[in-house]
Amino acid sequence: xxxxxxxxxxxETLLWIARLGTFAAAAARLNTTxxxxxxxxxxxxxxxxxxxxRREGRTMALTPAGRELVRESxxxxxxxxxxxxxxxxxxxxxxxxxxxxxxxxxxxxxPGFVAALGRDxxxxxLEVDIALTADLIQQLASGHADLAxxxxxxxxxxxxxxxxxxxxxxxxxxxxxxxxxxxxxxSLSNLSxxxxxxxxxxxxxxxADCPLNLxxxxxxxxxxxxEGGGIGxxxxxxxxxxxxxxxxxxxxxxxxxxxxxxxxxxxAAEADPLVLAIFDxxxxxxx
Numbered sequence: 001x002x003x004x005x006x007x008x009x010x011x012e013t014l015l016w017i018a019r020l021g022t023f024a025a026a027a028a029r030l031n032t033t034x035x036x037x038x039x040x041x042x043x044x045x046x047x048x049x050x051x052x053x054r055r056e057g058r059t060m061a062l063t064p065a066g067r068e069l070v071r072e073s074x075x076x077x078x079x080x081x082x083x084x085x086x087x088x089x090x091x092x093x094x095x096x097x098x099x100x101x102x103x104x105x106x107x108x109x110x111p112g113f114v115a116a117l118g119r120d121x122x123x124x125x126l127e128v129d130i131a132l133t134a135d136l137i138q139q140l141a142s143g144h145a146d147l148a149x150x151x152x153x154x155x156x157x158x159x160x161x162x163x164x165x166x167x168x169x170x171x172x173x174x175x176x177x178x179x180x181x182x183x184x185x186x187s188l189s190n191l192s193x194x195x196x197x198x199x200x201x202x203x204x205x206x207x208a209d210c211p212l213n214l215x216x217x218x219x220x221x222x223x224x225x226x227e228g229g230g231i232g233x234x235x236x237x238x239x240x241x242x243x244x245x246x247x248x249x250x251x252x253x254x255x256x257x258x259x260x261x262x263x264x265x266x267x268a269a270e271a272d273p274l275v276l277a278i279f280d281x282x283x284x285x286x287x
Contacts, residue, residue, distance in 0.1 A: 008080075010044040011073050013037055014052065018062060018070045019143040031096065078271030093274050098127045098145045100136040103218050104194075105149035105262055108167055108237040109285055117278065124274070132216065133193050140265055146275045147282060148265045152193030161263040162279075165287030168236040169197070170243075171254035177228045178249055182210050184230035186221045189214040194260060198233050205255045207231065222248075233257065237287075262287055 016026040017037070027034045045052050052066035062070065097117075101110050106128075114126060129145065133152065139145040141158045148154075154161045177183055185207055187198040195214075202208055213230065215221045218238055225232040226242065231251055242248040264282040266275065 006044065006047050010040055010047070011077055013040040014044060014066070015070060015074055015077055017041070017053075017060075018066075021059075021142070023060065025144070029096070074271065078273075092123065093121055094123045095274060096125045096127060097147065097275065097278060098129070100129045100131055100139050100145040100148040100150075102133050102136065102150045103130055104151055104167060104235045104238065104260070106130050107218075108235065108262070108287055109164065110149060113282065113285065117281075132191050134191065137265070140267060143267070146266070146270075146272075147279055149262065149282070150193075150265065151260050151262055153261070154263050154265050156265075158268055159265045160268045161265045162283035164262050164264050164282065164285040166259035166261045167287055168259050169194070169201075169233055169257035170236055170239065171231060171251040171257070172225065172234055172239060172243070172248040173231045173251050174226055174228050174247060175249050177230065178251060183207075184211040184213050186213050186215060186224060186230050186232040188218065188221075188233075189216045191216055197258060197260065201233070201255055201257050206253055207251075235260070 013026060013030065016029050017023060020026050020029060023037045023041075024034050027037045030037070041053065048065075048069075050065045051063050052069065053060040054063050055061075099110075099114070110128070114128065117124070117126065129139070131139070133150040133154075136145065136148040136150050137154060137156055137159065140148045141156060149164070151167075173183065185202060187202065188194050202212065210231070215224075218234065221232050222234060222239060222242065224230065225234075226247055231254075234248075239248055264279065264285070266279040270276060270279070
């Protein structure tokens with residue numbers, strides 16, 4: 001057993017494979033190739049004198065020895081990263097941070113937040129993915145994202161969240177169709193956490209007998225309504241300019257909508273000090 005020949009990158013590789021589930025995903029996360037990841041695993045197994053993975057069909061699974069090494073190494077690795085971070089200025093941190101965001105959150109807070117991160121952490125690369133909330137939760141829980149901004153409550157046993165404020169929803173139309181009878185209403189689809197809020201508001205309004213159209217993209221709905229295609233329920237930050245220009249106007253008699261709460265989420269077991277520092281920063285946002 002050649003323990004003295006085990007490098008930190010061997011353990012880092014093992015831990016990312018365990019977190020992400022595949023050699024390919026670990027290679028992408030560590031900005032290297034799958035053959036390089038396989039070579040690191042072989043080196044680590046040779047140094048330890050035991051197999052850490054076994055093939056199960058088309059996938060690789062940890063052996064009992066591999067699971068034990070991951071369990072014992074993970075807190076040590078996190079502690080080591082914390083020590084290094086504490087001995088240096090966080091502005092010198094390096095790495096790749098993957099941020100997921102829903103469309104509304106992306107329009108409401110992400111541009112400023114990401115721009116500030118770029119100024120304060122110039123050597124950290126950011127990968128931003130705009131997706132539906134359900135997909136964001138899955139990506140975060142599986143380790144394919146480090147941080148996520150999403151609408152509504154995020155209830156998942158593997159995640160912890162922090163509230164970052166709320167956004168108002170408005171009933172809007174273009175001036176030429178605002179008073180038209182049986183004007184179609186556009187709402188986010190049932191894949192959105194806002195669907196229930198919108199559906200209940202429509203049912204309680206005088207517009208309940210109007211045709212209801214669904215779309216999973218807010219910007220597309222805004223464009224449709226701007227062209228006279230109906231009434232839309234939109235988050236205020238995404239239509240501020242169109243309202244200022246008079247291209248979108250409030251719908252008379254439409255019921256008030258409750259504001260939508262937004263949260264930032266991270267894995268409950270997250271130990272990477274850089275991710276935690278960015279999560280703490282995101283937690284102080286106020287929409």
